[in-house]
Amino acid sequence: MPQETNISGKTDRKKRGKKGAGNMDEIAKTIFAPIYPVIAKNVLDRFGITGGVCIDIGSGPASLAIAIARQSDLRVIALDNSAEMQETAARNIADAGLAGRIELLCGDVHAIPLPDDSADLIISRGSMFFWDEIRTAFREIYRVLRPGGKTCIGGGFGNKELFASVSATMIKKYPEWEMKNKKRMSPENIDRFRTMLEEIGVPEYEIISGDGCFWIVLAKTTPGALAYGA
Ligand code: SAM
Numbered sequence: 329m330p331q332e333t334n335i336s337g338k339t340d341r342k343k344r345g346k347k348g349a350g351n352m353d354e355i356a357k358t359i360f361a362p363i364y365p366v367i368a369k370n371v372l373d374r375f376g377i378t379g380g381v382c383i384d385i386g387s388g389p390a391s392l393a394i395a396i397a398r399q400s401d402l403r404v405i406a407l408d409n410s411a412e413m414q415e416t417a418a419r420n421i422a423d424a425g426l427a428g429r430i431e432l433l434c435g436d437v438h439a440i441p442l443p444d445d446s447a448d449l450i451i452s453r454g455s456m457f458f459w460d461e462i463r464t465a466f467r468e469i470y471r472v473l474r475p476g477g478k479t480c481i482g483g484g485f486g487n488k489e490l491f492a493s494v495s496a497t498m499i500k501k502y503p504e505w506e507m508k509n510k511k512r513m514s515p516e517n518i519d520r521f522r523t524m525l526e527e528i529g530v531p532e533y534e535i536i537s538g539d540g541c542f543w544i545v546l547a548k549t550t551p552g553a554l555a556y557g558a
Pocket of ligand 1: 352458
């Protein structure tokens with residue numbers, strides 16, 4: 329696909345932003361629609377965190393944030409650095425009747441505009457593969473996580489069956505998606521994230537992978553941020 333550039337860069341970036349938000353919204357409401365309630369249930373069942381504050385990082389059209397709010401008493405913060413995605417998310421949240429439960433926050437994972445130790449649960453699906461500096465991003469995620477809280481950051485489709493059906497449809501519609509997704513879920517990419525977590529000194533983490541998913545679970549026992557090391 330040709331790059332859209334002009335002298336100011338402004339108009340085309342805006343066009344791309346609106347188009348990207350529209351595409352993601354369409355996929356989230358069609359092909360991906362069945363995965364969000366299943367992912368939300370998996371996360372809530374696994375961690376047993378059903379109240380407090382949940383941040384969905386790179387929330388896009390807010391499908392996962394909406395599924396989490398519907399299945400729990402968590403107050404959800406839908407964080408995304410794209411204003412266009414947030415406009416789409418605002419419409420979806422209002423249509424779901426959840427405007428009082430889900431707060432939109434335009435911000436970057438590399439500088440999360442929230443205080444230390446403020447989130448009980450941090451989720452993120454399909455976003456970390458786009459982050460420029462994963463060390464900075466994961467330091468920020470660790471900083472805002474409350475002691476006793478958990479994260480579920482990565483990508484996945486809910487279960488083996490959903491992964492199979494969603495992949496089949498995606499590959500038929502977007503053949504290049506197969507290779508892209510394989511790369512994201514590859515052992516080499518998982519190792520890259522594992523090395524990063526070791527380098528920044530995260531004291532406790534788990535990586536869940538297989539059946540088309542790759543999730544990073546961080547736990548935190550002491551308040552505050554990681555010491556600034558490697
Ligand atoms: N999580 C949603 C889902 O699964 O339907 C959306 C996934 S979409 C593929 C990736 C999202 O991550 C986009 O909405 C994008 O704007 C957001 N994103 C990318 N880089 C980001 C960053 N540095 N900080 C915050 N959000 C980011």
